Amino acid sequence: MAKIAFFSTQSYDRRFFENVSEQHQFEFFETRLKKNTVKLANGFDGVCVFVNDRVNREVLKALSEMDVKLVALRCAGFNNVDLKAAEEHGVRVMRVPAYSPEAVAEHAMALIMTLARKTHKAYNRVREGNFSLDKLTGFNIHGRTIGVVGTGKIGQAFIRIARGFGARVIAYDKYPVKEMEKLGVEYLSFDEVLANSDILSLHCPLTPDTKHLINSASLEKIKKGAMLVNTSRGKLVDTAAVIESLKNDHLGSLAIDVYEEEEKLFFRDLSELIIRDDTIARLMLFPNVLITAHQGFFTNESLQEITRTTLQNFEDFEQGRESENEVSCKLLKNC
Ligand code: NAD
Numbered sequence: 345m346a347k348i349a350f351f352s353t354q355s356y357d358r359r360f361f362e363n364v365s366e367q368h369q370f371e372f373f374e375t376r377l378k379k380n381t382v383k384l385a386n387g388f389d390g391v392c393v394f395v396n397d398r399v400n401r402e403v404l405k406a407l408s409e410m411d412v413k414l415v416a417l418r419c420a421g422f423n424n425v426d427l428k429a430a431e432e433h434g435v436r437v438m439r440v441p442a443y444s445p446e447a448v449a450e451h452a453m454a455l456i457m458t459l460a461r462k463t464h465k466a467y468n469r470v471r472e473g474n475f476s477l478d479k480l481t482g483f484n485i486h487g488r489t490i491g492v493v494g495t496g497k498i499g500q501a502f503i504r505i506a507r508g509f510g511a512r513v514i515a516y517d518k519y520p521v522k523e524m525e526k527l528g529v530e531y532l533s534f535d536e537v538l539a540n541s542d543i544l545s546l547h548c549p550l551t552p553d554t555k556h557l558i559n560s561a562s563l564e565k566i567k568k569g570a571m572l573v574n575t576s577r578g579k580l581v582d583t584a585a586v587i588e589s590l591k592n593d594h595l596g597s598l599a600i601d602v603y604e605e606e607e608k609l610f611f612r613d614l615s616e617l618i619i620r621d622d623t624i625a626r627l628m629l630f631p632n633v634l635i636t637a638h639q640g641f642f643t644n645e646s647l648q649e650i651t652r653t654t655l656q657n658f659e660d661f662e663q664g665r666e667s668e669n670e671v672s673c674k675l676l677k678n679c
Pocket of ligand 1: 420421441442445448493494495496497498499516517518519547548549550553554575576577601602638639640641642
């Protein structure tokens with residue numbers, strides 16, 4: 345029976361994981377896994393973590409010293425895990441590679457449609473008895489050029505939706521996908537995608553190469569008035585540079601489901617507290633900025649799949665079996 349300590353537990357994690365397995369023993373901690381909390385994992389075989397847990401070298405060393413030999417991610421991205429240190433300390437890292445690419449892709453399109461038609465404003469207006477259409481003029485997605493950066497599982501699901509809208513889709517990825525080309529997607533250079541997109545949607549992972557992919561230099565190359573959409577990872581975007589671009593009326597609008605400093609804010613109710621992060625506070629003031637708190641993945645279908653795959657990962661770890669959900673320097677060849 346594997347003993348697993350869950351970190352960053354939310355009510356829905358308990359709801360999905362509690363009582364689903366007689367083979368494993370779970371304990372749920374609400375705190376994030378980090379240097380100061382790693383001691384809680386003492387006596388467990390593995391830890392189960394999410395996007396904002398900090399699984400760095402120090403934490404992995406401590407886990408290994410306590411004989412905790414599994415880090416199971418309840419997500420696809422693994423940028424918060426030091427894979428090299430995991431390998432050195434003999435800790436296996438497993439993830440849920442694809443629980444529902446459509447969930448994130450549909451959320452990205454929901455953000456785009458909201459900004460394009462200002463439904464977030466219309467909703468509030470109508471509730472207050474204001475039925476005026478003044479300043480609610482939107483734009484059609486049909487016929488627009490949508491640029492996609494990263495055409496993996498989520499990027500491809502997003503492209504299918506965008507093509508369904510009748511948008512022209514251009515894309516940048518180091519590895520163009522034939523099936524997408526057959527759907528009419530034109531692969532171009534990164535700069536060409538920036539210059540030609542009316543809507544630019546980011547779907548690549550966060551790596552040392554992609555940190556601040558959108559910075560002041562790339563923002564200058566973005567078509568004036570374009571909409572930037574980030575449902576991937578906050579650090580892909582230099583938020584301060586984006587704020588400047590919005591203030592200068594260059595970037596037309598921004599939709600984000602992820603934020604550089606989200607670990608101090610997201611997944612918590614801070615409604616009775618003072619927001620001390622002036623950057624997000626500034627972003628919240630723009631009329632053309634839409635923020636959601638990392639909910640792209642958050643559908644019943646995704647949560648069911650995350651639970652199923654994570655239980656499978658626990659099982660494979662316990663049995664010492666190889667797993668296609670394992671991430672390691674050796675498998676990725678890029679640590
Ligand atoms: P994936 O591995 O299937 O696809 C990633 C694609 O990005 C690949 O095609 C890869 O070649 C490409 N890529 C890598 N580096 C690139 C670069 N420098 N420029 C352009 N393309 C590059 O991953 P996925 O399942 O599609 O997920 C993408 C990302 O979405 C994840 O890494 C994660 O950060 C994010 N995500 C967000 C949520 C959410 O709730 N908002 C949920 C799941 C995943």
